[in-house]
Amino acid sequence: MTDADANPLFARQTASQTEKAYCALEEMVVTGELPPGSQWSEAALSEKVGFGRTPTREALHKLAYQRLVHIAPRQGVFISEIDYQGQLKIIQARREIERLIVAQAALCASAAERAALRQLASELEGLKTLNDMRVYMRLHFCLTSRLGEAARNTYAAEFYAMLQTLARRFLYFHQKRHSNLVQICDLHIAQINAIADGDAERAMAAATARNDYAEQLARNILMELIVTSAVTISPAER
Structure with a gap:
C-alpha cells in the first residue's frame, strides 16, 4: 500500500455533511475522476459521493462559486474545462x-x-x-x-x-x-x-x-x- 492509498487525497476532518460532500467532489474534479466537460445530474453525484441531495447541492454551489462546475437549471451539472487562457x-x-x-x-x-x-x-x-x-x-x-x-x-x-x-x-x-x-x-x-x-x-x-x-x-x-x-x-x- 502506498502513502497515497493510506492517506486519501485531500483527507481532513470535517464537521458537516456539506463539507464532506464538498471535499469529496472537489477531489473528484481536481483529479479528473469527474472529467472536464462531463455532464452529471445532482442525483448521480449524490450517489457517487455517498451523501444526501441537500449537502450535495450545497457543495455544488460552493464548487460553482470556485468555477469548478457550472449548474444549468433543468440540464444538470457540467464540470468546468481547465481554464488554460486564465x-x-x-x-x-x-x-x-x-x-x-x-x-x-x-x-x-x-x-x-x-x-x-x-x-x-x-x-x-x-x-x-x-x-x-x-x-x-x-x-x-x-x-x-x-x-x-x-x-x-x-x-x-x-x-x-x-x-x-x-x-x-x-x-x-x-x-x-x-x-x-x-x-x-x-x-x-x-x-x-x-x-x-x-x-x-x-x-x-x-x-x-x-x-x-x-x-x-x-x-x-x-x-x-x-x-x-x-x-x-x-x-x-x-
Missing part, C-alpha cells in the same frame, strides 16, 4: 493574496499552528524521495487550509483557497511534464519554515519565489500545448 492570471492573483496570507500567518499563528506547519514541512521533505503527486496534492490542500486559518482573515483565506484549487487542478492534469517534486517541495518548505519562525519578510520572499516557479512552469506547459495545437491562446491572453 492560468497565468490565476497565478498573478495568487501571487498577491499569498503574500498577505503568509505574512499574516507568520505574525498571527499560534504555537500549535506553527508546530503543525513544521510537521507539514517534514512530510514535504519525505515527499522529495517518495515523489508521489497524489500525496503532494493532499499536503498542498492541507497547507492551504492551515495557512488560511493561521492568517486570521477569512475573506483572504476563502479567495486564496479558490485560487489554490484552480492551480492545483492545472498541475495535476499535467503532472507528466513535472518529472520530480524536489524543487517545489523545497520552495514550500522554505515558506513554511519562515512562517513557523515568525519571519514575515522571509515568508513573503519565499512566496514570491514559489509563485515565480509556478508561473514559469505554467508558461512552459502552455507553450508545449500551443506548439502541439492542444490549446489555442489568443494574443491578448499570452
Whole structure:
C-alpha cells in the first residue's frame, strides 16, 4: 500500500455533511475522476459521493462559486474545462493574496499552528524521495487550509483557497511534464519554515519565489500545448 492509498487525497476532518460532500467532489474534479466537460445530474453525484441531495447541492454551489462546475437549471451539472487562457492570471492573483496570507500567518499563528506547519514541512521533505503527486496534492490542500486559518482573515483565506484549487487542478492534469517534486517541495518548505519562525519578510520572499516557479512552469506547459495545437491562446491572453 502506498502513502497515497493510506492517506486519501485531500483527507481532513470535517464537521458537516456539506463539507464532506464538498471535499469529496472537489477531489473528484481536481483529479479528473469527474472529467472536464462531463455532464452529471445532482442525483448521480449524490450517489457517487455517498451523501444526501441537500449537502450535495450545497457543495455544488460552493464548487460553482470556485468555477469548478457550472449548474444549468433543468440540464444538470457540467464540470468546468481547465481554464488554460486564465492560468497565468490565476497565478498573478495568487501571487498577491499569498503574500498577505503568509505574512499574516507568520505574525498571527499560534504555537500549535506553527508546530503543525513544521510537521507539514517534514512530510514535504519525505515527499522529495517518495515523489508521489497524489500525496503532494493532499499536503498542498492541507497547507492551504492551515495557512488560511493561521492568517486570521477569512475573506483572504476563502479567495486564496479558490485560487489554490484552480492551480492545483492545472498541475495535476499535467503532472507528466513535472518529472520530480524536489524543487517545489523545497520552495514550500522554505515558506513554511519562515512562517513557523515568525519571519514575515522571509515568508513573503519565499512566496514570491514559489509563485515565480509556478508561473514559469505554467508558461512552459502552455507553450508545449500551443506548439502541439492542444490549446489555442489568443494574443491578448499570452
